[in-house]
Amino acid sequence: MRIERFPIAGSFTISRGSKTEAVVVIAEVRDGAISGRGECVPYPRYGETPEAVAGALTEMAEEVAQGLDRDGLQRRLPAGAARNALDCAFWDFEAKASGIPAFRSAGLATLRPLDTAYTLSLDTPDAMAAAARRCGRPLLKLKLGAPGDALRLAAVRAAAPAARLIVDANEGWEPETVAAHFAACREAGVELIEQPLPAGADAVLEQIARPVPVCADESVHDRASLAGLVGKYDAVNVKLDKTGGLTEALLMAQAARTMGFDLMVGCMLATSLAMAPAMLVAQMAQVVDLDGPLLLTRDRDHGLRYDGARVSPPEPALWG
Numbered sequence: 001m002r003i004e005r006f007p008i009a010g011s012f013t014i015s016r017g018s019k020t021e022a023v024v025v026i027a028e029v030r031d032g033a034i035s036g037r038g039e040c041v042p043y044p045r046y047g048e049t050p051e052a053v054a055g056a057l058t059e060m061a062e063e064v065a066q067g068l069d070r071d072g073l074q075r076r077l078p079a080g081a082a083r084n085a086l087d088c089a090f091w092d093f094e095a096k097a098s099g100i101p102a103f104r105s106a107g108l109a110t111l112r113p114l115d116t117a118y119t120l121s122l123d124t125p126d127a128m129a130a131a132a133r134r135c136g137r138p139l140l141k142l143k144l145g146a147p148g149d150a151l152r153l154a155a156v157r158a159a160a161p162a163a164r165l166i167v168d169a170n171e172g173w174e175p176e177t178v179a180a181h182f183a184a185c186r187e188a189g190v191e192l193i194e195q196p197l198p199a200g201a202d203a204v205l206e207q208i209a210r211p212v213p214v215c216a217d218e219s220v221h222d223r224a225s226l227a228g229l230v231g232k233y234d235a236v237n238v239k240l241d242k243t244g245g246l247t248e249a250l251l252m253a254q255a256a257r258t259m260g261f262d263l264m265v266g267c268m269l270a271t272s273l274a275m276a277p278a279m280l281v282a283q284m285a286q287v288v289d290l291d292g293p294l295l296l297t298r299d300r301d302h303g304l305r306y307d308g309a310r311v312s313p314p315e316p317a318l319w320g
């Protein structure tokens with residue numbers, strides 16, 4: 001287990017605050033010459049810190065040495081970042097030990113390259129418009145959730161008339177004004193709105209029209225949280241740091257589809273090692289948001305290949 005830091009190109013701001021580096025925790029499962037790795041991002045929003053997650057993983061070392069496996073891990077740790085790192089390390093280890101790629105063990109015939117969204121940090125309307133123009137990406141995710149959002153939307157739309165737009169308020173709007181925000185999004189041709197309201201104050205979504213599909217992020221973690229979203233949300237953002245790994249993410253994605261939700265696969269600020277297992281779940285998603293490495297000044301060795309918006313499947317040297 002180790003904590004690693006990767007600088008962000010500039011800084012990154014959402015409704016809750018700014019970041020200048022990605023802080024990730026790595027879990028490693030080793031037996032002789034074979035080892036598997038997994039990476040997670042502890043999220044203060046969910047009461048996690050890098051030190052606490054690293055401590056939880058250190059405490060697991062003895063049990064893993066005694067034979068705890070991926071199946072047992074699901075019962076041993078709750079959903080969250082620590083379980084994610086260890087679960088993904090087990091998947092990588094199993095692939096390396098068996099010679100069977102992780103995607104095949106997950107029941108997938110192949111892994112396709114996919115197009116990812118590119119996220120614009122919350123900023124002034126002019127700065128977000130300039131970033132939209134500069135990056136020239138076909139699918140933009142705008143961080144909103146601060147006074148002046150309608151101006152940000154209008155500025156980005158004018159700067160990138162052909163781009164597909166997603167919006168993420170990160171819980172930054174209020175029940176009293178959410179309908180007006182929805183109308184502005186509809187006007188700007190936004191295709192999906194992520195987490196408009198605080199997770200504990202989203203009941204109003206059941207009572208108002210949703211002219212643009214609404215996707216749960218902070219309101220959804222794993223399969224257990226899906227039932228409470230029916231009637232409020234149209235889609236769910238599956239992130240491995242919330243599900244506690246790929247094992248639960250695959251099960252959650254299947255359950256969400258059965259319940260009629262569209263799927264988005266998202267990420268935190270992290271390297272390609274965290275994106276790699278998410279690429280498996282992304283194969284069944286309508287929206288892919290795996291742009292973490294694009295926002296860093298450097299990625300790790302054997303990182304995912306990004307050609308514009310297109311992200312290629314991981315090589316075994318990275319993961320799986």
Ligand SMILES: CC(C)C[C@H](N)C(=O)N[C@@H](CCOc1cc(O)cc2c1C(=O)N[C@@H]2C)C(=O)O
Nearest residue numbers: 012014016042043044119266267268269289292
């Ligand atoms: C910047 C991300 C990689 C872009 C991604 N597309 C995205 O929007 N992800 C998340 C949340 C962004 O990540 C945050 C927010 C925050 O307040 C603090 C942190 C992070 C993070 O990754 N590390 C620190 C703890 C989303 O909301 O969809």
Ligand SMILES: [Mg+2]
Nearest residue numbers: 168194195217
């Ligand atoms: Mg989000």
